[in-house]
Amino acid sequence: MALSAARLTVGESRTEVVLDNLTRTRIVMYAGASGDYNPLHTDEVYVTKVAGYRTVFAHGMLTMGATGKVLTDWVGDGRLTKYSVRFVDVVCPGDTLTTTATVEAVHGEKRLADFTVTTVNQDGKPVVAGRATARLDP
Amino acid sequence: MSFYRFPVEATHILMFARAIGDENPVYTDPGSPAAAEFGGAIAPPTFTMASAQFDPEYALRPMAGQAWFGSGKEPSGAEIGDTGWLHAEQHFEYHRPFVAGEVLTATEYAGEKWAKKSNRGGTLEFEERRIDYHSAETGEVVVTARFVYVLPSRAAAQD
Numbered sequence: 001m002a003l004s005a006a007r008l009t010v011g012e013s014r015t016e017v018v019l020d021n022l023t024r025t026r027i028v029m030y031a032g033a034s035g036d037y038n039p040l041h042t043d044e045v046y047v048t049k050v051a052g053y054r055t056v057f058a059h060g061m062l063t064m065g066a067t068g069k070v071l072t073d074w075v076g077d078g079r080l081t082k083y084s085v086r087f088v089d090v091v092c093p094g095d096t097l098t099t100t101a102t103v104e105a106v107h108g109e110k111r112l113a114d115f116t117v118t119t120v121n122q123d124g125k126p127v128v129a130g131r132a133t134a135r136l137d138p
Numbered sequence: 139m140s141f142y143r144f145p146v147e148a149t150h151i152l153m154f155a156r157a158i159g160d161e162n163p164v165y166t167d168p169g170s171p172a173a174a175e176f177g178g179a180i181a182p183p184t185f186t187m188a189s190a191q192f193d194p195e196y197a198l199r200p201m202a203g204q205a206w207f208g209s210g211k212e213p214s215g216a217e218i219g220d221t222g223w224l225h226a227e228q229h230f231e232y233h234r235p236f237v238a239g240e241v242l243t244a245t246e247y248a249g250e251k252w253a254k255k256s257n258r259g260g261t262l263e264f265e266e267r268r269i270d271y272h273s274a275e276t277g278e279v280v281v282t283a284r285f286v287y288v289l290p291s292r293a294a295a296q297d
């Protein structure tokens with residue numbers, strides 16, 4: 001898929017629900033695929049009795065991965081050159097996450113576009129915030 | 139520093155893509171036209187996290203013959219050194235897409251350490267590490283990943 005500078009406008013954004021009513025099963029799927037089996041994410045007994053949290057919470061990288069879908073659906077496959085996030089708050093089973101990506105800058109001569117990306121939960125509270133850069137076609 | 143091989147496999151990419159809720163055929167279907175453009179299923183942007191499966195020293199995987207801190211019917215009582223650290227930031231730089239069938243190498247470096255006061259009066263410790271992923275075939279750098287971890291003070295963590 002081609003992506004030219006002319007097709008992006010600074011300030012333009014896209015918003016999409018990326019995880020709807022997050023299930024414990026999905027957290028288990030992420031643990032299995034990523035290899036991060038930290039019991040904090042899947043083991044309610046450990047989390048409540050040993051670690052002292054209210055409930056299990058998702059891997060931050062599950063949220064970063066889900067958030068990336070809005071970027072890659074927009075810019076096309078294999079075009080990101082940078083992608084960074086800060087993990088701002090925990091994501092727990094039952095949460096619904098909505099991501100907004102916004103064009104921050106278009107560097108026509110360098111053929112790059114910069115985006116900001118924010119994912120919020122069902123209460124509108126940010127859970128991750130970050131930036132990405134994508135490669136453009138001439 | 140640790141160093142290990144990371145074979146990139148189509149089934150692994152499929153499982154990872156399903157887990158993050160992005161079933162784009164370029165990731166999940168090596169026979170799709172989208173994947174064919176790259177010569178195979180490409181990996182989603184955060185897929186290099188899954189190299190942990192191949193890290194022989196990875197602490198967050200149960201190892202045969204070693205105590206594991208996850209529960210059975212009741213808490214195991216086992217402890218490992220790294221528990222309590224949370225992921226604070228993640229940064230990737232992508233030099234090119236990579237596809238199922240390639241072999242990458244992962245070279246991990248320890249980074250900076252620092253501390254700062256939390257808003258709630260405790261101390262937050264931070265630690266950074268970096269993994270460079272190279273093509274095992276050509277040696278070219280494919281992805282660099284920078285991780286920032288935080289160890290919250292217990293008081294802050296319980297809020």
